[in-house]
Amino acid sequence: MVKQDDFGVEQFMDKYETNITNNMGETCSESISISQLIDLIYDNNDAVDVTHKDAQRTKIIDAVLNSKLTYGHIRGSPELKSAISVLYNQDSPLVPITEENIVITNGAIGGNFLTFYSIVNPNDKIIVVSPTYQQLSSVPGVFSQSQDNIIPFKLDFDQGFLPDLDLLQQLIKKHFPKLLVINNPNNPTGVVWKDEIIREIVSICQEKDIWIMCDEVYRPLYHSIEEKDKPKSIVNYGYNKTISTGSASKAFSLAGLRIGWIVTRNNALINDLFSKRDYNTISISMIDDILATFALQNYKIILRRNFELCLNNLEELEKFIINSDGLFSWVKPNGGTTCFIKINIKNVDTFKLCSDLAEHGTLCVPGEVFDNNQGFVRIGFGNSGTDIVNGISQLDKWVRKLPTQEPN
Numbered sequence: 314m315v316k317q318d319d320f321g322v323e324q325f326m327d328k329y330e331t332n333i334t335n336n337m338g339e340t341c342s343e344s345i346s347i348s349q350l351i352d353l354i355y356d357n358n359d360a361v362d363v364t365h366k367d368a369q370r371t372k373i374i375d376a377v378l379n380s381k382l383t384y385g386h387i388r389g390s391p392e393l394k395s396a397i398s399v400l401y402n403q404d405s406p407l408v409p410i411t412e413e414n415i416v417i418t419n420g421a422i423g424g425n426f427l428t429f430y431s432i433v434n435p436n437d438k439i440i441v442v443s444p445t446y447q448q449l450s451s452v453p454g455v456f457s458q459s460q461d462n463i464i465p466f467k468l469d470f471d472q473g474f475l476p477d478l479d480l481l482q483q484l485i486k487k488h489f490p491k492l493l494v495i496n497n498p499n500n501p502t503g504v505v506w507k508d509e510i511i512r513e514i515v516s517i518c519q520e521k522d523i524w525i526m527c528d529e530v531y532r533p534l535y536h537s538i539e540e541k542d543k544p545k546s547i548v549n550y551g552y553n554k555t556i557s558t559g560s561a562s563k564a565f566s567l568a569g570l571r572i573g574w575i576v577t578r579n580n581a582l583i584n585d586l587f588s589k590r591d592y593n594t595i596s597i598s599m600i601d602d603i604l605a606t607f608a609l610q611n612y613k614i615i616l617r618r619n620f621e622l623c624l625n626n627l628e629e630l631e632k633f634i635i636n637s638d639g640l641f642s643w644v645k646p647n648g649g650t651t652c653f654i655k656i657n658i659k660n661v662d663t664f665k666l667c668s669d670l671a672e673h674g675t676l677c678v679p680g681e682v683f684d685n686n687q688g689f690v691r692i693g694f695g696n697s698g699t700d701i702v703n704g705i706s707q708l709d710k711w712v713r714k715l716p717t718q719e720p721n
């Protein structure tokens with residue numbers, strides 16, 4: 314049997330998520346129903362005449378209800394792929410992304426898995442940013458046949474969770490990795506690595522012929538970053554050994570559709586991904602395909618709603634940090650839906666704290682499940698305002714009740 318560590322963050326969320334009042338564990342922008350999706354889009358779409366809105370709604374509902382449930386387009390419908398390509402061509406690359414560059418998967422989690430399954434061979438060394446979503450280090454560890462082959466590229470709170478590129482070069486020199494795995498915007502920190510940083514990373518890897526995979530599942534939730542600093546997708550920096558993964562879950566509030574994708578300009582990899590995918594996917598759900606196409610064709614409307622949600626919740630979080638008199642500190646996130654809050658108490662057992670809080674109705678995730686970052690808690694701020702405001706007040710109450718308050 315394949316040996317693999319338990320997936321800490323998913324197990325923690327699974328254990329508590331269904332009995333929670335204040336959900337700050339959630340990392341999706343507040344999810345919506347199909348009915349809300351249709352209303353959101355038609356109520357905000359100036360291109361659709363008021364008198365035609367009902368007819369448009371009926372068209373979508375009919376498509377869902379009346380489509381014969383075959384396997385559908387094995388590789389994903391051309392309409393879906395075209396809508397996804399638009400998300401990448403917003404970067405205005407010299408050569409646009411086309412449907413040929415896209416592989417449709419079951420969520421970004423499926424895209425990440427398929428990428429590692431295709432790229433990582435036994436004994437390959439892989440550098441993986443840390444902290445990040447555990448899948449990104451654990452799965453390549455399985456395919457390379459030892460977790461010792463996974464080299465963490467550590468980010469530091471005191472450096473604003475930005476990468477130390479000298480350190481990256483040292484790691485490359487020492488380990489000769491096949492692949493660098495990053496996550497931008499990052500889960501759990503919510504920090505976006507800006508355009509100039511990504512440009513440098515690409516140049517470092519290109520010089521050494523190293524693949525770069527960037528989990529971009531929180532793209533394009535760049536709600537707090539200047540236009541000039543916004544990074545492009547990793548596939549739009551002119552280097553062909555780059556891979557982006559993404560999905561409809563986080564920025565577009567549709568995790569229940571389980572639609573994700575891999576984008577790469579590398580034709581050999583595309584062929585390999587599809588040939589591996591035949592063994593574990595066949596096709597994604599036709600219904601998901603129809604609804605995701607509709608949503609992504611109107612993605613700007615969904616994104617506008619989610620920017621507002623994130624920015625309002627961030628304002629509350631910022632007040633909370635400022636008023637905590639140094640008990641809590643953070644690197645204010647500039648993208649995504651998560652932040653990694655530091656509790657400034659010596660040796661604070663954040664796993665126990667988060668477990669106790671969860672037993673009492675408030676969910677946030679302990680730093681221990683992100684490469685053992687004890688002393689931090691991850692807060693998802695894309696959920697409803699009530700969850701966040703009540704959740705942080707509970708967090709504050711529980712932290713102030715801890716037996717020791719000795720600062721670290």
Ligand SMILES: Cc1ncc(COP(=O)(O)O)c(C=O)c1O
Binds near residue numbers: 340419423573
């Ligand atoms: C960084 C990252 N990648 C991938 C995923 C998986 O997302 P999904 O499969 O819903 O697209 C998550 C979910 O939390 C995530 O945080």
